[in-house]
Amino acid sequence: MSENRPVATAVGRLLWPERTRVTELDRKLAVTRIEHDRAEGRCEDAEVRLARVRVATTHAELDSAVSGRSGSTVPPILEAAPRVGLAVWVVVSLVNVVVYLTLGMVSGQWDGPWVLWPVLGGGLLVLGLWSTRERDRRMRLGD
Known part of the structure; x- marks a missing residue:
């Protein structure tokens, strides 16, 4: 089954937001947030996070890259x-x-x-x- 495949439809984005494809705007917003955290001194591993943002394909991967966690398991x-x-x-x-x-x-x-x-x-x-x-x-x- 296609459990990990990103979705691209409007209904898919509503029902599976964690599997929605990342756009360039999403990446830019994530980079801006990481840069803001780095400027405020709240981000020690900004380069690692930025690298993970560049390779993220879904919003779940992007969210975990921005937060600095390796991934959060949701029940x-x-x-x-x-x-x-x-x-x-x-x-x-x-x-x-x-x-x-x-x-x-x-x-x-x-x-x-x-x-x-x-x-x-x-x-x-x-x-x-x-x-x-x-x-x-x-x-x-x-x-």
Whole structure:
């Protein structure tokens, strides 16, 4: 399977930001950050970090190069939970909308927007999963 292959699509960048290809702008921003840290005296191994930035192909490699860590291992469940949650939320939301529309068209009575509760509630749960993963990433990178 292509677990380590970088992604280049918009959906891929949203779902797998750690595997998104690095652009020249990303490299320049990383170099600027390392140079800023060196100027402030917070970066002892700037040359090593700059070399790693030049060869980084994904954002995960670039982030670990900028932070000076050899790599941070993220628990697989924390990486998969937002994606699985998003997929479940989309399916459940679509089923609820179809049921709502079917009941409304068959009976001719629209019983209020009850469909909003599972859609919005599930959306908030998925948002919480995504923000938890991003918070963990920021903590691992030391930002």
